[in-house]
Amino acid sequence: MWLSGGRMASVGRQSFGSCFRVLGRRGCNTAAVMPEAAGFEGVSDRSDLQDFSVCSSDSFWAAVARQRLSWIRPFHTVQDCDLSQGRIRWFEGGKLNVSVNCLDRHVHTCPERVAVIWERDEPKSEVKLSYRQLLEMTCRLGNLLRRRGVKKGDCVTIYMPPCPLAVASMLACARIGAAHNVVFAGFSADALAERIRDAQSSTVITVNQGVRGGKVIELKKTVDAAIQSCPTVQQVFVAMRTENPVVMTAKDVAMEEEMAKEDTVCEPAGMDSEDTLFLLYTSGSTGKPKGLVHTQAGYLLYAALTHRYVFSYHDGDVFSCVADIGWITGHSYSVYGPLANGGTTVLFESTPIYPDPGRYWEMVQRLKINQFYGAPTAIRLLLKYGDKWVHKYDRSTLKTLGSVGEPINTEAWEWYHRVVGQGRCPVVDTWWQTETGGICIAPRPADPDAEIVPGMAMRPFFGIKPVLMDTEGKVVTSNDTSGALCIAQPWPGMARTIHNDPQRFTETYCQPYPGYFFTGDGAYRSKEGYYQITGRLDDVINVSGHRIGTAEIEDVLNQCSAVAESAVIGFSHSIKGQGIYAFVVLKKSIDVQEADVTRQINDMASKKIAKYACPDYIQFAQRLPKTRSGKIMRRVLRKVVDSELEGLGDLSTLDDPEVVQEIIQGHHDLLSKQQPQ
Numbered sequence: 001m002w003l004s005g006g007r008m009a010s011v012g013r014q015s016f017g018s019c020f021r022v023l024g025r026r027g028c029n030t031a032a033v034m035p036e037a038a039g040f041e042g043v044s045d046r047s048d049l050q051d052f053s054v055c056s057s058d059s060f061w062a063a064v065a066r067q068r069l070s071w072i073r074p075f076h077t078v079q080d081c082d083l084s085q086g087r088i089r090w091f092e093g094g095k096l097n098v099s100v101n102c103l104d105r106h107v108h109t110c111p112e113r114v115a116v117i118w119e120r121d122e123p124k125s126e127v128k129l130s131y132r133q134l135l136e137m138t139c140r141l142g143n144l145l146r147r148r149g150v151k152k153g154d155c156v157t158i159y160m161p162p163c164p165l166a167v168a169s170m171l172a173c174a175r176i177g178a179a180h181n182v183v184f185a186g187f188s189a190d191a192l193a194e195r196i197r198d199a200q201s202s203t204v205i206t207v208n209q210g211v212r213g214g215k216v217i218e219l220k221k222t223v224d225a226a227i228q229s230c231p232t233v234q235q236v237f238v239a240m241r242t243e244n245p246v247v248m249t250a251k252d253v254a255m256e257e258e259m260a261k262e263d264t265v266c267e268p269a270g271m272d273s274e275d276t277l278f279l280l281y282t283s284g285s286t287g288k289p290k291g292l293v294h295t296q297a298g299y300l301l302y303a304a305l306t307h308r309y310v311f312s313y314h315d316g317d318v319f320s321c322v323a324d325i326g327w328i329t330g331h332s333y334s335v336y337g338p339l340a341n342g343g344t345t346v347l348f349e350s351t352p353i354y355p356d357p358g359r360y361w362e363m364v365q366r367l368k369i370n371q372f373y374g375a376p377t378a379i380r381l382l383l384k385y386g387d388k389w390v391h392k393y394d395r396s397t398l399k400t401l402g403s404v405g406e407p408i409n410t411e412a413w414e415w416y417h418r419v420v421g422q423g424r425c426p427v428v429d430t431w432w433q434t435e436t437g438g439i440c441i442a443p444r445p446a447d448p449d450a451e452i453v454p455g456m457a458m459r460p461f462f463g464i465k466p467v468l469m470d471t472e473g474k475v476v477t478s479n480d481t482s483g484a485l486c487i488a489q490p491w492p493g494m495a496r497t498i499h500n501d502p503q504r505f506t507e508t509y510c511q512p513y514p515g516y517f518f519t520g521d522g523a524y525r526s527k528e529g530y531y532q533i534t535g536r537l538d539d540v541i542n543v544s545g546h547r548i549g550t551a552e553i554e555d556v557l558n559q560c561s562a563v564a565e566s567a568v569i570g571f572s573h574s575i576k577g578q579g580i581y582a583f584v585v586l587k588k589s590i591d592v593q594e595a596d597v598t599r600q601i602n603d604m605a606s607k608k609i610a611k612y613a614c615p616d617y618i619q620f621a622q623r624l625p626k627t628r629s630g631k632i633m634r635r636v637l638r639k640v641v642d643s644e645l646e647g648l649g650d651l652s653t654l655d656d657p658e659v660v661q662e663i664i665q666g667h668h669d670l671l672s673k674q675q676p677q
C-alpha cells in the first residue's frame with residue numbers, strides 16, 4: 001500500500017534542456033556568467049569551472065570571498081581543515097561584519113531598493129522595507145540589545161514568525177557580535193525551553209501573538225511557559241504583531257517602544273571569520289536535538305553564492321523562499337543569501353491554502369515574483385486542488401522554480417514545471433541540510449541548455465565533491481549505483497561543530513567514513529553521473545520537510561504513564577512525504593482505554609515537541625519483535641507497514657517469530673478501521 005520511505009521515486013528520463021537554450025554550450029563565456037571566474041587559468045567553460053572549484057579549491061574560494069564579501073581586514077589563510085579530525089576553519093585572519101555585508105554596502109549604492117517584502121498572513125496586505133529602512137531598524141535594535149547588556153559572544157534566542165523584525169533581530173545580533181538561535185515558532189514550550197537552555201541564552205525575542213492561516217497563536221504565552229525552566233533568561237523582548245495586549249512581566253521589554261528611543265546608527269562589531277554567527281537546532285538520531293554552529297564568513301559567502309547561481313538571481317529580481325525563518329532554508333534563502341546579494345526577498349507568513357489554494361500564485365502575480373522556492377509537501381497538496389487555482393493568476397514573471405526539504409516525486413515535479421511554470425521555468429530540486437549551510441546539489445548552475453531530469457538534484461555546486469560509499473566504507477566509483485552520500489572535501493558553508501557537544505559532531509559526521517563528511521542520506525548516481533537522493537540512512541524521518549528523530553518521538557511516548565515501550569518508524573505519505581507510525585505496548589498493570597492513551601500521546605507529542613510530531617497511526621501491540629539480545633527489529637516493523645511481507649528477511653534471530661504474525665494482524669486491523677490523522 002505504501003512505498004518504502006527509502007525507495008527511489010521513478011525517474012522520468014525526459015529532458016527539459018531544450019526549453020532553456022539561451023547560449024550555445026561551448027560558446028558560453030564563463031566570466032560573463034560568473035565574474036569572479038575571470039582570472040581562473042584554463043577555465044573556459046562551465047565544466048572547467050566546476051573542476052577548478054574542486055581541484056583548486058583554495059584559489060577558487062579565495063577569489064570568490066575577496067570579490068563577494070566586504071572585509072574589514074583581509075584573511076591570510078583560505079582554509080585550515082581536516083575532516084578526519086572534525087577541524088573546519090575558513091578565511092582565518094579575516095575580519096568582517098555580516099550585517100554590514102547584508103545592509104550597509106547596499107545602502108551606499110541603492111538605499112531605496114526594496115530589501116524585504118513581508119507577505120503578511122492577511123492577504124494583500126504586504127509591507128515593503130527598503131535597505132535604508134531595514135538598516136535603521138537593525139541599528140536601533142542592535143543599540144537596544146547593547147544597552148540591555150547583550151555582549152559579543154552571547155547567544156540570543158529568537159522565537160518569532162517570519163517578519164521584518166525577526167530579520168532585523170538576526171541582523172542586529174550579527175551587528176553587535178552576538179550569536180542567534182532562531183527557534184521555529186511552531187515548537188512547543190518544552191522544545192523551546194530545551195533549546196534556550198542548551199544555548200544558555202539570557203535574552204529571548206518574541207512577539208505578543210503570531211497569526212497564521214487566519215488563526216492567532218499565543219507565542220508570548222509559550223515563551224512565558226518555556227522560561228519557567230530556563231534560569232539563564234533575564235529578559236524577553238516582546239514585539240507587537242497584533243493589537244491585542246498581553247500580560248507583561250518584570251522580565252519583559254516592549255520592543256518597539258524601546259527601539260524608538262535608540263539611535264539609527266550602530267557601530268558594527270568586527271568579527272573574526274570563525275566567530276559563531278548562529279546556532280540552529282535540528283533533529284538527529286537520538287532524543288536530543290543538536291545545535292549546529294555556523295560561523296561568519298564561510299556561511300555568508302556560501303549562502304550568497306548558491307543563491308546567486310542556483311536560482312540565476314539577477315539584480316532587480318524578486319526572490320521568494322516560502323520556508324519559515326526557523327529552518328535553515330529560511331536562514332540561507334529568505335535572509336542571508338538574498339540580502340548579501342542586495343536582492344529583494346519575500347518573507348511569507350501564511351500557509352499555501354489560506355485563504356484559498358491560490359495563495360502562492362496570487363502572491364506571485366501581485367509581487368511580481370521571479371524565483372519561487374518551496375517544499376514538495378506544499379506542491380503535492382496544491383496539486384490535489386487542481387490546476388484552476390494556478391491558472392487564475394498571471395505567473396509570467398516567474399523564471400526559476402525551486403524545491404527543497406525532501407525528495408520531490410516525479411508527478412509533483414512535472415505539475416510544478418508544466419502547470420505552475422508553464423513549461424518554461426527550470427525546476428531546481430535542491431539537496432542540502434542544516435549541516436551544509438547552503439545548497440550542495442542542484443540542477444543549476446549548469447550550461448543554460450543542460451538537461452534537467454525531473455525529481456533529481458543532479459549536479460554538485462561549485463567546490464562540492466560528492467561521493468557514494470559502499471557498505472564496507474569504500475568509495476563507489478561506478479555509475480548507475482547507490483550508496484551512502486558523503487562529501488569528499490570541506491566547503492565554506494558547512495557547520496563547524498555542535499554547540500556543547502563537539503564529540504557528537506565528529507562521531508556523527510566525520511567518523512563514519514574517516515576523511516569524508518557523512519550526510520546521513522543515501523543517494524543513487526545515474527548512468528550520466530547525476531545524483532538522486534533516496535532518503536535518510538539513520539533513524540530520522542522527514543514529515544512535511546520537518547526533520548524529526550524517531551527516538552525523539554519514542555522518548556515522548558514512553559513518558560505517557562500507560563506506555564511500557566514503543567517503536568516509531570516513518571512511512572511514505574502522499575502529502576507529507578513521510579508520516580509517523582507508532583507501535584505502542586501498554587503496561588499490563590494499568591487498566592486504560594486505547595482511545596484515552598491515543599489522546600494522551602497526541603497531547604504529549606504536541607506539548608513536548610510540536611503538532612507535526614503527532615503519530616498518523618498508533619498500533620497497540622502486546623509485544624514488539626525483538627532479537628534475543630532485546631533489540632527491537634525495526635526492519636521488520638518497517639516491512640510490515642510498507643506491506644512488503646515477502647521481504648521480511650531473516651527472522652531466525654528473533655526471540656519469538658510469532659510476534660511478527662501478531663504485528664501483521666494488528667496492522668491489518670488498524671488500517672481497516674482508521675484513516676490517518
Ligand code: AMP
Nearest residue numbers: 404405406407430431432433434533547
Ligand atoms: P534539514 O536539515 O531540516 O533541512 O533536513 C535535511 C534533510 O532533508 C536532508 O538530509 C535530506 O534527508 C532531506 N532533503 C533536503 N532536501 C532534499 C532534496 N532536495 N531531496 C531529497 N531529500 C532532501
